[in-house]
Amino acid sequence: MLDANAFDLRQYLSRNPQSVAVWVALVALILFGLLRYDNFGSAYNITSLLNYNSMFIIISVGMCFVIMTGGIDLSVGSVAAFTSVIAAYLSPYGIEVALPGAILAGIGFGAINAFSIIVLRIPPFIATLATMLGAKGGALVISGAQTISVDWGSNFTKMGMEKAFNILPWSIVLVGFVVIMLWFVLEKTTLGRTVLAIGGGPDASVLMGLKVNRATAFVYLLSGACAGLAGAILASGFGAGQPLEGIGWELSAIASVVVGGTLLTGGLGSVTATVAGALLLGLVFNILNFENGRGTISFSAYWQMVIRGVFLFAVILFQARVTAGRSARIKATS
Amino acid sequence: MAELLQMRDIDKAFAGVSALSGVSLEITPGEVHALIGQNGAGKSTLIKILTGVYRRDGGTVVFNGTESNISSPREAQDAGIATIYQELNLVPLRSVTENVMMGYEPKRLGVFVNWKEAHKRSREILARFGIDIDVRAPLGSYSTAIQQLVAIARAVSLNARLVIMDEPTSSLDASEVEVLFGVVKGLREAGVSVLYVSHFLDELFEICDRVTTMRDGRTVDCRQIAETSKLELIASMLGRDAADIAQAGMTEFGRDEISEAKGEILLQADGVSTGPRLNGFDMTLRRGEIVGLGGLLGAGRTEAARAIFGVDALTEGQITVKGSDTKLKTPAAAIAAGFGFLTEDRKAEGIIPDMSVRENLTLALLPRLRKGGQIDRAKEREIVEHYIKALGIKTANMEQPIRELSGGNQQKVLLARWLAIEPDVLILDEPTRGVDVGAKREIQAIIRDSVANGVGVVLISSEFEEIVEGADRIIVLNEGRIVTELTNPGITEEALVRALAHTEGQAA
The missing domain is CATH 3.40.50.300 (P-loop containing nucleotide triphosphate hydrolases)
Incomplete structure (x- = not known):
């Protein structure tokens, strides 16, 4: 069933002014890359870019749901590290076991978060901070602080290293599928609208009889599951469970969500703009690598981070300008 | 008697909509003055003008003998006007002393806080209000009433001449109200004036001297509390005639089209x-x-x-x-x-x-x-x-x-x-x-x-x-x-x- 007005770009932009900035920046950066570097548009660059960033995309989308309820999930990076070790241990049994195993482990951490936040009424920031430390420690304990090699004989490594139908890596196909499903949940279902309503007005949501606790539990379980999937992709793509990875991933995810125009206070957000935000952050690194490749200037990895920070700041500033300009117009007309 | 505060013909409009028009309020030294009115009558707006949160559009304010142009809450405080809000603006996690002395702590060598002296002074200040509590304990460990009294003590220790209390009893129980009233009476004896805003009319008769009524952005009258009654106050708040109200119980003006035959x-x-x-x-x-x-x-x-x-x-x-x-x-x-x-x-x-x-x-x-x-x-x-x-x-x-x-x-x-x-x-x-x-x-x-x-x-x-x-x-x-x-x-x-x-x- 198609909507009468399936997609109206102007309406989308006027309702989501905070998402305009990320799309403009993304398109500008892609054009810049295409014009300046020869191999930027090559299939190899595109697939490796997407492949590496698929983990960040999926974590960011999970984070987006949490933030739309007005919460936060700081545990995603550690949980991904933990689940990458789980996936590596389970890899001899094949992807049929390792992938669900990693996702289930992620959901386990999500359940701890949901329980602390909903039943024990601990603020999300603190509750997920505790889980972050616990998962990080747990990953080191079960791995003995060593990277755990996956079973190269099993089909598990296919996910991160081989292409589906010789076109795109399996990890991208998988993440793409999950993202589309989650877009559907947010835009088309009562659950998605409840998530937005909770962030927009927690008291009002209870008084309207919305299932607030159920939707809150959902977003933390989802975020855990997304981190679990990212952990599996990490192990598969690098051939090993990485207990020391994942540091700072939660902040990158939050950055992607915010750049995509989702309000940190909740109530307003977009899956597609979050994906764009994650891609934008990945693309900045990609372009800096190309720039280094040209040999005229060379940026160290540290400088790359500085430049990424400055770029992020510029996009957010632009976003604030667009949004403020729009509300000024509304005030003037009303 | 010379007035402590004279507000005359105060006007205020928000976005072209008049909120106050021709409002007057006079408070004498050592007077407990009540301000009443329904929601939206303009009480809060008037207080906010007095304390410098809003700027008046017209009219004059004379405080303590001089024409005043208070433009911020800080200036109001310096001039001797203290406000005790419903939501207390104190720091519950810090000690009672810190809350009482904040910004005015006694210093050693001009840098280090002399805590011994600070505790002593805050104990003295509170003692004047009959409060004997451990001043080293966090303020938040005491009841709302005590916290409110601490706020008042702080205000008075800063030489307040006028204390504004906005619904001070709304979250207090009966015995706490008694303590508060004791403090209000103490203020009166010390020559400090109180502007007392409350919708509990009975309280007014217990501690107030005069009452000013507001309705629809105007001050409609100002009476000696001893010469009025609750019925008159309500009539004046609502803009009805008290005599009419008193008689009305006997008349039956009901609607004609009463829905009879009610359902389940x-x-x-x-x-x-x-x-x-x-x-x-x-x-x-x-x-x-x-x-x-x-x-x-x-x-x-x-x-x-x-x-x-x-x-x-x-x-x-x-x-x-x-x-x-x-x-x-x-x-x-x-x-x-x-x-x-x-x-x-x-x-x-x-x-x-x-x-x-x-x-x-x-x-x-x-x-x-x-x-x-x-x-x-x-x-x-x-x-x-x-x-x-x-x-x-x-x-x-x-x-x-x-x-x-x-x-x-x-x-x-x-x-x-x-x-x-x-x-x-x-x-x-x-x-x-x-x-x-x-x-x-x-x-x-x-x-x-x-x-x-x-x-x-x-x-x-x-x-x-x-x-x-x-x-x-x-x-x-x-x-x-x-x-x-x-x-x-x-x-x-x-x-x-x-x-x-x-x-x-x-x-x-």
């Missing part, structure tokens, strides 16, 4: 309590009738509504819905049973500001719009279109964010939200507050029509005309208890005002 009982509450704010509440609501809840601010009307809707848990009593014993423990259960609740606080408990008109209108309806987990978009649009047309909601289109609509149109969307679930019981808490006159009439018409269609309505309204003309019966509450019930015929504004005045008299 939709809702019955027996001895419902939810805490100190609602105690032993009874009511019966039938199909096609409007039951009004009368009372002043804080009487327990909203609490009654929340109890019926399953928001607050019952500590006593029971609510029977359509004769069955099912308990409504959550709003979701109440909605499933056909209840709708239009809340008083539209911004915090009603609209979801960033969502569209469409999304806001169908939130309560979502469970019924589900088709295999998905929202049935076609049906949703159809319902929204119907209500936008039926209620005359002025919006560019259904996708416009609700925050961009006017108050009246937001309220219509919220009303439509509940009408869309085809309710049996509608609880309306201040349905026309903050909307313009045109929208008000339209909303009232919508309520009337749905009652004609068999909905039972519980109506809470501070506007006397609305509740008197609308309700078939009015249950009058005071301090969480039912004091009387007015039945049509026999509901008149005067009868209602008399009932309120009477309850005020009994409450003491």
Whole structure:
């Protein structure tokens, strides 16, 4: 069933002014890359870019749901590290076991978060901070602080290293599928609208009889599951469970969500703009690598981070300008 | 006697709408001066002008003999005007001493705080008010009353000449109120003036000297408290004639078109309590009738509504819905049973500001719009279109964010939200507050029509005309208890005002 007005770009932009900035920046950066570097548009660059960033995309989308309820999930990076070790241990049994195993482990951490936040009424920031430390420690304990090699004989490594139908890596196909499903949940279902309503007005949501606790539990379980999937992709793509990875991933995810125009206070957000935000952050690194490749200037990895920070700041500033300009117009007309 | 404060002909408008016009207020040294008026009468605006939060558009303020132009709360404090807010602006996690002395700590070598001296001084300051507590303990470990007294002590230690108290007793129990009154009397003896804002009229007779009444942005009169009565004060707040009110009990002005033949009982509450704010509440609501809840601010009307809707848990009593014993423990259960609740606080408990008109209108309806987990978009649009047309909601289109609509149109969307679930019981808490006159009439018409269609309505309204003309019966509450019930015929504004005045008299 198609909507009468399936997609109206102007309406989308006027309702989501905070998402305009990320799309403009993304398109500008892609054009810049295409014009300046020869191999930027090559299939190899595109697939490796997407492949590496698929983990960040999926974590960011999970984070987006949490933030739309007005919460936060700081545990995603550690949980991904933990689940990458789980996936590596389970890899001899094949992807049929390792992938669900990693996702289930992620959901386990999500359940701890949901329980602390909903039943024990601990603020999300603190509750997920505790889980972050616990998962990080747990990953080191079960791995003995060593990277755990996956079973190269099993089909598990296919996910991160081989292409589906010789076109795109399996990890991208998988993440793409999950993202589309989650877009559907947010835009088309009562659950998605409840998530937005909770962030927009927690008291009002209870008084309207919305299932607030159920939707809150959902977003933390989802975020855990997304981190679990990212952990599996990490192990598969690098051939090993990485207990020391994942540091700072939660902040990158939050950055992607915010750049995509989702309000940190909740109530307003977009899956597609979050994906764009994650891609934008990945693309900045990609372009800096190309720039280094040209040999005229060379940026160290540290400088790359500085430049990424400055770029992020510029996009957010632009976003604030667009949004403020729009509300000024509304005030003037009303 | 020379006045401490003279405010004359104060005008203030917000965005062209007059909030205060020609307001005058005079306070003598050592006087406890009460300021009363209904919600929206302009009390807060006047105080905010006095304390420099707002700037006046016109008029003069003379404080302590000099014409003053206070433009910030800090300047007010320096000039000797201290405000004790309902929400205390102290730091509960720090010690009592730190709260009393903050910004004025005794120093050693001009840098290090001399704590020994600080504790000693704060003990002395508090002792003057008869408070003997451990000044090293965090302020938050003491009761609200003590915290309030600490705030007052701090204000007075900073040489306040005028202390403004905004509803100081609203969160205190009886014995704490006594302590507070003792302090207020102490202030008076020390020559400090107090501007006392309260909606508990009985208190005024206990501690105030004079009372100024505000109504519709004007000061209507100023009386010696000893020469007036509660009835007169209420009459003056509402703008009615006291003599009329006193006689009105005998006359019967009721509506002629009384809806007889009432339908089935939709809702019955027996001895419902939810805490100190609602105690032993009874009511019966039938199909096609409007039951009004009368009372002043804080009487327990909203609490009654929340109890019926399953928001607050019952500590006593029971609510029977359509004769069955099912308990409504959550709003979701109440909605499933056909209840709708239009809340008083539209911004915090009603609209979801960033969502569209469409999304806001169908939130309560979502469970019924589900088709295999998905929202049935076609049906949703159809319902929204119907209500936008039926209620005359002025919006560019259904996708416009609700925050961009006017108050009246937001309220219509919220009303439509509940009408869309085809309710049996509608609880309306201040349905026309903050909307313009045109929208008000339209909303009232919508309520009337749905009652004609068999909905039972519980109506809470501070506007006397609305509740008197609308309700078939009015249950009058005071301090969480039912004091009387007015039945049509026999509901008149005067009868209602008399009932309120009477309850005020009994409450003491």
